[in-house]
Amino acid sequence: MKRRAFLGSITGPVVAACAVCMGACSKTTGSDSFTSGGVSANFNVDLLTNITTVGSSILQNGIVIVRLATGNVPASFTAVQAACTHQGTFVSYNQAANKFICPNHGANFSTTGAVTQGPATNPLKVYVITISGSTMTVIG
Numbered sequence: 001m002k003r004r005a006f007l008g009s010i011t012g013p014v015v016a017a018c019a020v021c022m023g024a025c026s027k028t029t030g031s032d033s034f035t036s037g038g039v040s041a042n043f044n045v046d047l048l049t050n051i052t053t054v055g056s057s058i059l060q061n062g063i064v065i066v067r068l069a070t071g072n073v074p075a076s077f078t079a080v081q082a083a084c085t086h087q088g089t090f091v092s093y094n095q096a097a098n099k100f101i102c103p104n105h106g107a108n109f110s111t112t113g114a115v116t117q118g119p120a121t122n123p124l125k126v127y128v129i130t131i132s133g134s135t136m137t138v139i140g
């Protein structure tokens with residue numbers, strides 16, 4: 001696929017994720033150089049149609065939200081910044097390992113955002129979740 005055709009085919013969440021990341025980046029050289037000061041939350045997620053099964057996740061506003069257990073209560077979910085604290089690559093949730101993994105240099109983070117494997121040394125920001133009925137609100 002030619003570059004122009006490829007770029008033309010990228011839409012939706014990918015573009016949004018890139019825009020959030022680029023806007024949030026404050027990148028310098030060296031270890032743990034990424035800060036995500038631009039990512040803020042205050043948005044709703046409809047739990048009737050999103051992250052309905054344990055282990056599923058969504059990326060919204062630069063935040064990864066994962067369902068860790070059944071039931072629509074805050075303890076059944078975690079919401080962390082998507083941008084790795086090392087150099088800003090978006091992490092993804094690995095259900096089998098129950099952790100977030102950065103595909104760039106292999107940093108790992110627990111579901112509470114703590115670093116479990118470097119090279120990152122700073123934790124992922126964790127966002128507050130509230131739930132009313134089937135509506136989740138992510139705050140931070």
Ligand code: FES
Pocket residue numbers: 084085086087088089102103104105106107118119120
């Ligand atoms: S960007 Fe280097 S480990 Fe994530």
